[in-house]
Amino acid sequence: MSQPPTATAKRLPAVPSWVGAEPTWSARPAELSGCRGEPVATVDHASRLVQQRMVNRAKAAVPALQSIDDDEWFALFRRAAEIVRHRVEGGALTAELAALSSACGLPVRRAARGILAVVDQMLRLDDIMAVQSLDGTTSPYRTGQTGRGWSWLPAGRTAMVRVPANFPTIAIEWLQVLASRRPTLVSTSKHDPFVAAIFVEALYEAGLPDGAVSICHDSAETFHRLADQVIWPGEQYPPGLDPTKLKLYHFGRSKAVLPEDPGDEAWTRLARLAFQGCGRLCTNVSSIAVPWSAQEAAESLAAKFAEFPVLPLADPAANIPAFTDPDDWNYVAKLVEREIAAGAEDVTARLTDVPLRVELDGTRFLRPTVLRVQPDSPLVRVELPFPFVTVTEVPRAELAHACRDSLIVSLTGKDDELLDLLVAEPSITKVFHGEQFDRGYDPIDPQEGYLADFLFQKKPVLPH
Amino acid sequence: MNNPLPLHAVSDAHARAVVRRHLHPETGSPFWLERDRKLGTDAYSKVDGWESAQELLAFRDEADQEAYEEASRRRPVEDFIPADVVRDDDFLWAAQTGGTTGLPKHATWGGAYWKHVSEFSHYAMDTHGIPRDCNWLYISPMGPHTIGRLVLDWAESRGGMFFSIDLDPRIVKIFGEEGMTQAYDRYVQHIWDQVTAVLQSQRIGVIYGTARLLEMIPEYVDAKFLKDVRGVVHAGTTLPVQSHKLLREDVFPGVPVLGMYGSSTTSISWQKPFEPEDEHQLVYIPSSPSVAIDVVDDDKNPVAYGEEGRVRVWRLTDDQLLPGFLERDRARRVKPYGAAAELFPWAWVGDPFSPEFTEGRRVEGVY
Numbered sequence: 001m002s003q004p005p006t007a008t009a010k011r012l013p014a015v016p017s018w019v020g021a022e023p024t025w026s027a028r029p030a031e032l033s034g035c036r037g038e039p040v041a042t043v044d045h046a047s048r049l050v051q052q053r054m055v056n057r058a059k060a061a062v063p064a065l066q067s068i069d070d071d072e073w074f075a076l077f078r079r080a081a082e083i084v085r086h087r088v089e090g091g092a093l094t095a096e097l098a099a100l101s102s103a104c105g106l107p108v109r110r111a112a113r114g115i116l117a118v119v120d121q122m123l124r125l126d127d128i129m130a131v132q133s134l135d136g137t138t139s140p141y142r143t144g145q146t147g148r149g150w151s152w153l154p155a156g157r158t159a160m161v162r163v164p165a166n167f168p169t170i171a172i173e174w175l176q177v178l179a180s181r182r183p184t185l186v187s188t189s190k191h192d193p194f195v196a197a198i199f200v201e202a203l204y205e206a207g208l209p210d211g212a213v214s215i216c217h218d219s220a221e222t223f224h225r226l227a228d229q230v231i232w233p234g235e236q237y238p239p240g241l242d243p244t245k246l247k248l249y250h251f252g253r254s255k256a257v258l259p260e261d262p263g264d265e266a267w268t269r270l271a272r273l274a275f276q277g278c279g280r281l282c283t284n285v286s287s288i289a290v291p292w293s294a295q296e297a298a299e300s301l302a303a304k305f306a307e308f309p310v311l312p313l314a315d316p317a318a319n320i321p322a323f324t325d326p327d328d329w330n331y332v333a334k335l336v337e338r339e340i341a342a343g344a345e346d347v348t349a350r351l352t353d354v355p356l357r358v359e360l361d362g363t364r365f366l367r368p369t370v371l372r373v374q375p376d377s378p379l380v381r382v383e384l385p386f387p388f389v390t391v392t393e394v395p396r397a398e399l400a401h402a403c404r405d406s407l408i409v410s411l412t413g414k415d416d417e418l419l420d421l422l423v424a425e426p427s428i429t430k431v432f433h434g435e436q437f438d439r440g441y442d443p444i445d446p447q448e449g450y451l452a453d454f455l456f457q458k459k460p461v462l463p464h
Numbered sequence: 465m466n467n468p469l470p471l472h473a474v475s476d477a478h479a480r481a482v483v484r485r486h487l488h489p490e491t492g493s494p495f496w497l498e499r500d501r502k503l504g505t506d507a508y509s510k511v512d513g514w515e516s517a518q519e520l521l522a523f524r525d526e527a528d529q530e531a532y533e534e535a536s537r538r539r540p541v542e543d544f545i546p547a548d549v550v551r552d553d554d555f556l557w558a559a560q561t562g563g564t565t566g567l568p569k570h571a572t573w574g575g576a577y578w579k580h581v582s583e584f585s586h587y588a589m590d591t592h593g594i595p596r597d598c599n600w601l602y603i604s605p606m607g608p609h610t611i612g613r614l615v616l617d618w619a620e621s622r623g624g625m626f627f628s629i630d631l632d633p634r635i636v637k638i639f640g641e642e643g644m645t646q647a648y649d650r651y652v653q654h655i656w657d658q659v660t661a662v663l664q665s666q667r668i669g670v671i672y673g674t675a676r677l678l679e680m681i682p683e684y685v686d687a688k689f690l691k692d693v694r695g696v697v698h699a700g701t702t703l704p705v706q707s708h709k710l711l712r713e714d715v716f717p718g719v720p721v722l723g724m725y726g727s728s729t730t731s732i733s734w735q736k737p738f739e740p741e742d743e744h745q746l747v748y749i750p751s752s753p754s755v756a757i758d759v760v761d762d763d764k765n766p767v768a769y770g771e772e773g774r775v776r777v778w779r780l781t782d783d784q785l786l787p788g789f790l791e792r793d794r795a796r797r798v799k800p801y802g803a804a805a806e807l808f809p810w811a812w813v814g815d816p817f818s819p820e821f822t823e824g825r826r827v828e829g830v831y
């Protein structure tokens with residue numbers, strides 16, 4: 001049962017489920033559509049019984065994962081990373097990358113670079129995991145020993161990670177869960193079954209024990225019920241999920257605070273921060289607050305945005321993501337258009353004359369946009385899935401409050417007083433300032449805390 | 465192997481008899497007589513066998529079939545039955561379709577047809593090893609749904625008692641369409657709470673459930689409550705191949721697992737005897753000649769064996785005529801093979817599925 005049973009699978013990438021190390025076709029594969037409505041791949045959907053088998057395999061894998069010594073464990077990830085790099089750079093994944101590009105609306109070259117960024121992070125997974133552990137080494141993940149009156153133990157035998165289709169770099173989340181030696185149940189989003197499958201295949205080739213990771217594409221209700229812990233992206237999660245075993249991750253609304261005009265180089269870096277991951281990352285700056293002229297600030301940023309034209313996804317210079325679902329495209333465009341109708345200024349439109357809605361060869365885009373808005377605009381507190389930044393004028397005394405509920409706040413220049421206020425605001429997760437204001441994402445940094453804080457618990461097991 | 469059943473390929477005599485009964489100028493079915501007059505077919509005089517019945521009577525196009533469907537929703541069910549069948553002493557079960565695709569359609573299952581289906585059903589269950597003299601737990605739609613009464617009949621006539629947990633696929637569809645995820649989840653839990661209560665307190669030998677529910681069993685029911693189960697029968701949407709394998713090998717090892725494909729329209733097709741060459745694909749034998757099922761292409765021609773197409777149904781019984789109804793389901797056309805090929809030498813149906821249900825998994829979730 002290792003081949004999809006339809007004829008269409010002959011020409012398109014066929015993405016199986018993975019029951020541990022076993023690529024599996026549960027039944028009739030679903031056809032995945034690209035951003036022009038064209039079929040791009042056939043994808044398996046694991047039935048509930050197959051998902052149960054994945055969970056059982058995961059539980060059975062626990063002893064094997066604990067038995068591998070640390071050097072070999074992380075060498076395994078490095079081998080897998082090199083396998084993926086070799087395949088991406090050698091052209092072996094051309095069909096998958098094309099399908100990923102169209103299904104997720106990502107420029108082909110950016111999607112490939114996103115995968116390679118994960119490869120680079122896998123090469124240093126030992127460092128990424130060590131920084132999260134109790135003693136700064138990787139051994140507590142394996143031994144649970146703390147040298148104190150309690151142990152540091154997994155808070156469950158299995159963990160499910162739901163992986164959104166935003167951008168391939170998000171794969172590092174479930175890779176960290178696996179690297180903590182936790183059997184991992186990956187639930188991919190409907191639009192991107194590819195990236196997880198690429199890495200899982202390489203991991204098993206590199207020697208990962210059977211059952212350590214499984215993949216169910218699209219909905220995975222059985223995982224929701226049976227996984228001991230669930231890691232879910234964004235802030236909205238299925239109502240049936242038990243909140244006591246749930247961690248939400250990578251919701252964004254990252255902002256920047258500019259006490260004064262930061263200068264041309266900083267504007268270039270801010271624009272780059274907005275375009276990282278095609279504007280689909282939680283770390284993209286989505287709103288800028290200034291205590292000076294929002295008009296001037298918006299124009300400076302819009303001038304930089306104008307250097308990124310909307311290009312076909314296959315163009316090597318493309319940076320702008322497309323919208324696969326016409327309803328999503330329409331919904332997001334309307335959010336912006338309503339705000340303009342309510343008095344916001346589309347600064348990009350004034351500078352470029354490019355309309356907000358762009359269609360190229362049947363593919364739908366929204367052009368990168370800088371919008372000058374009032375501080376109470378609802379768009380200040382949302383992130384949209386394309387390069388989009390609001391600029392608003394806020395009195396200096398209110399800047400920290402205006403940045404509440406943010407993942408990252410970037411502070412340009414040197415302003416210790418403002419820095420203290422931002423650091424003291426409990427709903428801001430990270431503050432980057434000075435030379436590192438555009439640090440973006442590095443898995444070394446805590447992000448909504450460390451994953452290990454959720455995955456492990458301090459538990460006295462006495463006597464030892 | 466002798467065929468102990470009244471099943472055979474549709475013969476000219478059978479087709480001619482059914483057509484003449486439904487289109488008899490004096491006692492025929494009002495709806496089919498009206499259609500015959502409207503189309504100028506004169507099928508009563510011209511149909512002399514199965515081939516001419518197909519040529520003259522099959523639904524002409526989508527509009528023709530839709531006219532029938534709407535009539536079956538709005539007109540009295542007697543309009544589709546020959547008057548002498550309405551008058552005779554045999555019972556007529558008023559069947560409704562599932563109602564998940566609009567207002568339910570009405571039809572009947574007459575006594576003779578019921579007997580035909582029952583004989584085939586007991587044969588299939590005995591052949592597959594579904595035990596007699598034990599109680600059944602039925603987890604499927606009751607109420608207006610024909611399957612509830614059918615299974616009740618089978619359980620009791622096989623010497624067991626019938627415990628049932630009702631399902632309402634129509635409300636599940638509403639939950640799905642209106643995004644009522646919590647209500648859906650609560651409903652599913654409600655089903656399993658009831659199932660567990662019966663399994664805890666009663667001696668259950670056979671479980672009947674929709675394929676989707678059977679897939680959930682290990683998640684919701686403690687294995688210790690299933691240890692006395694000696695037979696499993698499933699229907700509804702098709703059980704995926706891997707799930708079929710896992711159900712047989714992991715969830716109910718050594719217990720016969722028997723699939724049924726059917727609806728009020730398509731009647732009952734039973735899974736062929738399980739053989740290794742099936743590779744756990746589900747292949748069904750239609751209950752010909754009461755019902756003729758074929759798998760056709762866009763031009764309504766049967767696809768080649770092994771190919772996929774749309775399911776088309778002919779109902780050829782005294783109480784109902786259904787001339788080439790195109791179901792929403794798709795399936796693979798299967799050439800008879802294995803031990804049962806000689807007994808049932810007409811086209812079989814492989815792995816049927818409903819495309820719209822595959823997209824909307826909420827409806828498929830329980831049904």
